[in-house]
Amino acid sequence: MSAQIIDGRAVAAAIRDELKERIARLGRTVPGLAAVVVGDDPAAASYLKGIARGCEAAGILHHEVRLPEDVTQQALESAIAVLNADDRFHGIILQLPLPRRLDTLRAESAISPDKDVDGTNPVSAGKLLLGEDTFFPSTAFGVKELLVRSGHSPEGLHVVICGRSNIVGKPLAGMLMQKQPGANATVTVCHTGTRNLAEITTTADILVAAIGRARAITADMVREGAVVIDVGVNQVEDPLTGKPRLVGDVDFDAVARKASAITPVPGGTGPVTAAMLLSNTVLAAERWNATRLRGRQGG
């Protein structure tokens, strides 16, 4: 079998097209996204540059608040409070990781749940688990969109997620277990404490790899005909050129011969993650507009 390649760039382009219509419906409200950045890590800078470009292309106002590496917890939370009160910005993201001496959970908790477009505030995380309206973390949301939009709805299927991070594995499990369209799956979450990983992964109808180890998911760990979503992004040295290149958590060539569908790296989950952050920002602006309208109507 040779797997269908699930094209993340095409899915992301479709999402961005829909955003144009949603933004047009917002009328005079221009959606705005503010990023809070501590220090000047080059990897973070390149990620944020990508976000800024995406915002510009979509017609979303973008602003970065840069804080020095030695910023205090209080100054960081004050900067977030200023953005919470600024009506130009409907979404706020906090670039992670923060320097170790800062309390990440406290900083995430300082972001208003109404503007928490990365879904990192504990209120957002709790609502996600309860199946309530909230903002879903972009990567997990992107995996769900990739599955549904490529015709591989997880409804009724066994989804095995390798990885339990707060930004990918846990929220994805929480989303896919809901009794809702595009979800309603039986979900198993694996991690480094899982015994006999392959025994579990080979029972997956849909296998999601979000572990951060190059090509850790090998063909013997995948059931014939499974759908495989590779979230991993790992830099390795290309043996032919000696230059660095990106690979996923899945041994793509071997697994593609066994799976029915698979995402490539790059060009799979990455572009959709970026599109979902823009989509969440537009959603925040839609909710803000709706609240304002209700306020004007006195209802």
Ligand SMILES: NC(=O)c1ccc[n+]([C@@H]2O[C@H](COP(=O)([O-])OP(=O)(O)OC[C@H]3O[C@@H](n4cnc5c(N)ncnc54)[C@H](OP(=O)(O)O)[C@@H]3O)[C@@H](O)[C@H]2O)c1
């Ligand atoms: N495509 C995108 O847009 C996007 C976005 C975010 C992240 N990523 C990539 O996705 C990957 C995961 O990111 P993350 O932030 O979720 O990573 P993370 O915080 O490091 O979490 C990794 C998870 O994988 C588990 N794990 C590690 N090795 C394992 C193994 N051999 N077998 C089973 N489970 C294992 C860990 O288990 P324990 O909990 O037991 O330690 C942990 O739960 C990384 O490559 C990252 O670069 C991609």
